[in-house]
Amino acid sequence: MHTTPSVHILLATYNGGKYIREQLDSLLAQTYPNISIYIRDDGSTDDTVSIIQDYIAGNTSSKKIVLLENGGVNLGCPASFYQILKECPPADYYAFCDQDDIWYPDKIKRAVKKLASVPQPERPCVYFCGYEYYTDTGEFLRHSPPQKASVSLTDVLYYTPASGFVIVFNETARQELILQVDPGRELHDRWLLRGAACFGTIISDPRRLATHIRHSDAVTAEDSSDSNLLCSFLKNEIGGTAMTDSKEDLAYFQNVFRHKLSASQQKTLSLFTAKNSFLRQIQKLFYPRRLRARLAGELAIRILFLIGKI
Template sequence: MRYISPEPIAVLLAVYNGEKYLREQIDSILAQTNHDWVLYIRDDASTDSTPEIIADYCQKYDNIVKIGDDRGNLGCYENFRELLRSVEADYYMFSDADDVWLPEKIQASFDFLHKQEGAYPHTPLLVHCDKSHADAELNIIHKSVWSDSAMDPDSWTKFELLPMHIVGGACSIFNRRVRDLSLESPPPPPNIMPVSHDGWAALIAAKFGKIFALRDPLLIYRYHGSNTTVRINQAKRSVSYRLAHLCGTLGEHYKKYKMVNSVLGYGSFGKYVYYRIVAYRKSKRIR
């Protein structure tokens, strides 16, 4: 079934057995300062009280819609992809079931993206924001992931070096052009090159459009026993350490993600890196 969003922004929430934190996340979306959105939720055949929680919110709020289908349990990647296929809107945001959005997240993200659209009309665009990390009770561990990890997101997206590791789906907003290209460009089989729903959107935006970083932490990512995330090292690394780490990371990309470069038309990994360096140097001269 197709859903045409009556509002410009479609918030897509994929959930599986999310009863513990789902209400808190939905409430944080309802508390947004921007109300020009519809929340679409697809339950991936949960076995806990998730379906009842979703039904309760759908009954209370007209701007919360459950995506109904008979496809059963698809897994995280296909769950989000099914949401993308089902909903037509001008702009899209992904939502996990266990985060908490700050009240200005939608408005600040949309304003920043809309500003970029003025400079780059008819272009696939994606904006991603910083985030905070917290424990299961939302006690803040790292207020700013980018600051605490000494990471400059623009240094990656300017080179467009496989940005699915830098761009978080729940941190992003992207326009319809990114969505359409994501669905038109089938990703490599997950058993060959596992890539997340948000990672593929970032790759599409990097290849065919532009990615911009909004440096405000606009959501709280919750660490708990059911998610797996690499812990951030707060220590500021030396230049030599970070360079060695980057080389090692590129090597891992070559082994694990060379299929991406082929699918997106870069050819070999060497050609991909060369292409990005040349494109970056040209962009610097233009400025």
């Protein structure tokens, strides 16, 4: 019988047959012993489900693999992840998992050690680590950008310091930030990080413990220079609706937790969610704290404030 804290890995799949074997192998190779893997497929039309079933049938490790019923429903992301969280039994910790990344063997072990050391474990606690970008042909692209050791609400307003697949969180975060409220359409990583920044603890681990695969049809300007990244930001954020959507999502978060937010948190959120005025544009343009990790992203968002896009 395990005496170590339990960890549920939450794997959402969709047409990932080309990559999922390598990911499942990396999950089963985790050095941490008390792991269960809960998988929800979102209606794959390739061999993803049959591969998962083969792994379940041939699993000789101590780690349990469970394929949840999907009821023939395609939920998309992030709803498929939220559904797994609703259906899986309680655990001490939970880890989001994408179908096409690769985890290093001590990823979960290190996360549990860090989470177990927080001074207030009864509060929502979210851990994340660094990672590396590779192409699907094995070419190294870059490291994930370094993140602050201490992450506050300001750091997660218009920036997400961690992708879902490097996030591990406790049962309190699951209850208070997911099950007891409706996250709506917001991505699971952003929602958890904002919630933990306001009401709990965020652990930022610089150790790189996973490989994120950029597929050949998905490699973007984000994987190259700051100048290319700035051009990409300006094209997508000025020309598209991404940033107006982000502003709406911030307002939704503020409304959901309006009775729990402190006065200073309410003030910060209101500055970035209220209807634009000339004064607010100036206040946001000269906001004294940095809002994004990379210089190109920071320049882009200041331009958006200047022109009144958000």
